[in-house]
Amino acid sequence: MLDIKRIRQETEDVKARVAKRGDDASVIDEIINLDEKRRELIQQTEALKSKRNKASEEIAQKKRNKENADDAIQAMRDVGEEISAIDQQLNETEAAFKDKMSRVANLIHDDVPVGKDDTENVEVRKTGTPREFDFDVKAHWDILDDLEMADFERAARVSGARFVFLTGEGARLERALMNFMLDVHGKNGYREMMTPQIVKSEAMFGTGQLPKFEEDLFKIDGEAMYTIPTSEVTLTNFHREETLSGDALPKKFTAQTACFRSEAGSAGRDTRGLIRLHQFNKVEMVRIEHPDHSWGALEEMTEHAENILNLLEIPHRTVLLCTGDIGFGSAKTYDVEVWLPSYNDYKEISSISNMTDFQARRANIKFKQDKDAKPKFVHTLNGSGLAVGRTMAAIIENYQNEDGTVTVPEVLVPYLGGTKVLKKL
Numbered sequence: 223m224l225d226i227k228r229i230r231q232e233t234e235d236v237k238a239r240v241a242k243r244g245d246d247a248s249v250i251d252e253i254i255n256l257d258e259k260r261r262e263l264i265q266q267t268e269a270l271k272s273k274r275n276k277a278s279e280e281i282a283q284k285k286r287n288k289e290n291a292d293d294a295i296q297a298m299r300d301v302g303e304e305i306s307a308i309d310q311q312l313n314e315t316e317a318a319f320k321d322k323m324s325r326v327a328n329l330i331h332d333d334v335p336v337g338k339d340d341t342e343n344v345e346v347r348k349t350g351t352p353r354e355f356d357f358d359v360k361a362h363w364d365i366l367d368d369l370e371m372a373d374f375e376r377a378a379r380v381s382g383a384r385f386v387f388l389t390g391e392g393a394r395l396e397r398a399l400m401n402f403m404l405d406v407h408g409k410n411g412y413r414e415m416m417t418p419q420i421v422k423s424e425a426m427f428g429t430g431q432l433p434k435f436e437e438d439l440f441k442i443d444g445e446a447m448y449t450i451p452t453s454e455v456t457l458t459n460f461h462r463e464e465t466l467s468g469d470a471l472p473k474k475f476t477a478q479t480a481c482f483r484s485e486a487g488s489a490g491r492d493t494r495g496l497i498r499l500h501q502f503n504k505v506e507m508v509r510i511e512h513p514d515h516s517w518g519a520l521e522e523m524t525e526h527a528e529n530i531l532n533l534l535e536i537p538h539r540t541v542l543l544c545t546g547d548i549g550f551g552s553a554k555t556y557d558v559e560v561w562l563p564s565y566n567d568y569k570e571i572s573s574i575s576n577m578t579d580f581q582a583r584r585a586n587i588k589f590k591q592d593k594d595a596k597p598k599f600v601h602t603l604n605g606s607g608l609a610v611g612r613t614m615a616a617i618i619e620n621y622q623n624e625d626g627t628v629t630v631p632e633v634l635v636p637y638l639g640g641t642k643v644l645k646k647l
Contacts, residue, residue: 223323223324223326223580223583223584224236224323224326224328224329224580224583225579225583226253226257226323229250229253229254229257230254230257233250233254236250236329237250237251239329239330240326240327240329242330242334242336242545243327243330243545243546243548244338244545244546245326245327249322249325249326250326252322253319253322253323253326256315256318256319256322257319259315260312260315260316260319263308263311263312263315264312266308267305267308267309267312270301270304270305270308271305273301274298274301274302274305277294277297277298277301278298280294281294281295281298321433324427324433324434324584325433325434327550327551328550328551328552328553328577328578328580329553329578330545330548330552330553330554331553331554331576333542333554334542334543334544334545334548334553334554335542335544335545336544336545337544337545337546337547338544338546339544339546339547340543340544340546340547342544342546342547343541343542343543343544343547343557344541344542344544345539345540345541346539346540346541346542346556347539347540348537348538348539348540349528349531349532349537349538349539349540350531350535350536350537350538350561351537352537352561352563353537353563353620355563356624357624359563359564359619359622360564360619360622360626361494361495361564361619362495362496362562362564362614362615362618362619363494363495363496365618365619365622365626365628366392366495366496366618368626368646369390369391369392369626369627369628369644369645369646370389370390370646370647371388371389371390371391371392371393371395371618371644372386372387372388372389372392372496373386373387373389374386374387374494381500381501382500383493384485384493384498384499384500385499385500385501386496386499386611390647391641391644391645391647392614394638394641395614395617395634395638395644396503396610396611396614398634398637398638399610399613399614399617399634399637400478400503400505400610401637402530402633402634402637403478403505403530403607403608403610403613404476404478404505406526406529406530406533407476407505407507407526407607408476410474410526410529411474412474412475412476412507413473413474413475413476414476414477415453415456415457415460415475415476415477416477417450417453417456417457417460417477417479418450418456419449419450419456419479419480419482420442420447420448420449420450421447421448421450421455421456421459422446422447423446423447423448424462425455425456425459425462425585426439426448426455427584428455428458428459428462428581428584428585429454429455429458429459429551429581429584429585430550430551430577430580430581430584431448431451431455434550435550437484438451438483438484438485439451439482439483439484440482440483440484440500449482450479450481450482451481451482451483452479452481452504452506452604452606453477453478453479453481453504453506453508454506454508454604456477456479457475457477457506457508457604458508458510458581458585458587458602458604459585460475461473461510461585461587462585462586462587463585463586463587464586464587464588465588465589465590465597466510466587466588466589466590466600467589467590468512468589468590468591468592468595470589471510471511471512471515471589471600472509472510472511472512472515472519473509473510474507474508474509475506475507475508475509476505476506476507476508476607477505477506478503478504478505478506478610479503479504479506480501480502480503481501481502481503481504482500482501483500484500485498485500495615496611496612496614496615497569497611497612497615499611502609502610502611503610503611504606504608504609504610505606505607505608505610506604506605506606506607507523507526507527507574507604507605507606507607508602508603508604509523509602509603509604510587510600510601510602511600511601511602511603512589512600512601513578513579513598513599513600513601515601516576516578516601516603517554517576519576519601519603520554520556520574520575520576520603523574523603523605524540524556524558524574524605526605526607527558527572527574527605527606527607527608528540528558530607530608530613531558531560531571531608531613531616533631533633534613534616534617534631534633534634535631535632535633536560536561536616536617536620536631537560537561537620538558538559538560538561538568538571539558539559539561539568540556540557540558540559541556541557541559542554542555542556543555543556543557543573549573549575551575551577551580551581552575552576552577552580553575553576553577553578553580554575554576555573555574555575555576556573556574556575557570557572557573557574558570558571558572558573558574558608559571560612560613560616561616561620562615562616562619562620563619563620564619569612570612571606571608571609571612571613571616572605572606572607572608572609573605573606574603574604574605574606575603575604575605576601576603577601577602577603577604578601578602579599579600579601579602580602581602582599582600582601582602583599587599587600587602588600617631617634618644623643626645626646627643627644627645628643628644628645629642629643629644630642630643630644
């Protein structure tokens with residue numbers, strides 16, 4: 223959520239930044255009008271309440287003096303009715319104001335390039351050279367099927383499309399990857415967490431999924447609760463409604479959870495394999511930072527995501543997202559994209575974003591540098607470290623062999639009990 227003070231004081235700059243995203247900047251004028259109406263109604267009701275308090279004192283005095291107070295009592299009732307009417311207007315205006323504010327995206331950083339969609343993202347760096355195969359490359363879903371590492375057909379019968387059973391070596395590889403990623407992030411100073419995977423609507427609001435993106439979520443029937451689309455939600459909300467000591471910053475968390483997404487609007491995209499599922503495992507990184515340090519933290523987190531692929535020795539690249547592709551709550555985002563031979567292209571495997579104080583305002587997370595200082599909002603950052611299924615797909619495709627087996631990346635061998643080659647059991 224944006225700072226209303228900034229909207230009031232820097233209206234034209236805010237409108238320009240909203241328009242730069244391709245969004246309708248007239249919403250800022252609507253917010254200004256609602257804010258002015260809201261403040262005017264607050265003044266009116268406070269003035270009337272003061273008048274009513276004085277009338278109450280006068281009535282009490284008249285009664286003590288045994289004077290007739292009927293006119294004063296009626297006048298007070300009239301004031302009370304006025305207050306009720308204004309309070310109703312105020313409640314309606316407040317609701318409209320909060321709804322408008324909650325639907326405005328974060329203001330983007332000056333570094334973010336202007337572009338219409340992901341085709342105009344800017345490549346920052348590229349690491350590794352795609353392998354040249356001397357045999358026909360298979361897609362990961364075919365290899366998974368051949369080696370009996372996954373079963374999509376049975377998962378569809380049990381749960382529907384875009385679900386998977388990982389079986390045998392597939393289940394072992396997924397578990398190995400999760401443990402490997404958590405260990406690496408732990409060495410980088412992230413505190414490992416195990417989090418709830420069902421949350422209240424307030425938590426979803428805090429990180430920006432609600433109210434705008436409800437169709438992308440799975441809701442618990444009859445409850446104001448949702449399955450998480452990422453542990454960004456739980457990790458960021460860990461300190462919701464808290465004021466932290468400045469000395470306690472930064473807070474660095476990592477967690478592995480299942481993630482649940484409806485994939486609304488993705489019909490026909492990546493319908494096969496592990497790339498776009500309704501349920502998938504992901505290791506997440508979240509940081510709660512002092513505002514002065516968040517931009518450096520963004521660069522460091524991006525390096526931490528890249529490092530997983532460096533250790534696995536898989537080619538990848540990092541791109542800076544343009545205005546037409548950046549997420550709702552982000553001020554600046556890097557995507558790390560992994561090379562997939564079956565696509566002959568790079569596919570996103572991690573997004574790392576600085577949300578500045580956007581989520582902190584929604585979740586009310588503040589810090590005080592010392593006990594006498596005024597509380598300020600923290601900056602929050604999040605990034606995949608990494609999407610586990612997509613990492614598995616990348617390993618299987620990049621490390622496939624002509625005989626149909628898959629070589630295990632050296633760094634993963636200890637996590638697989640010494641297994642160096644995945645083959646049909």
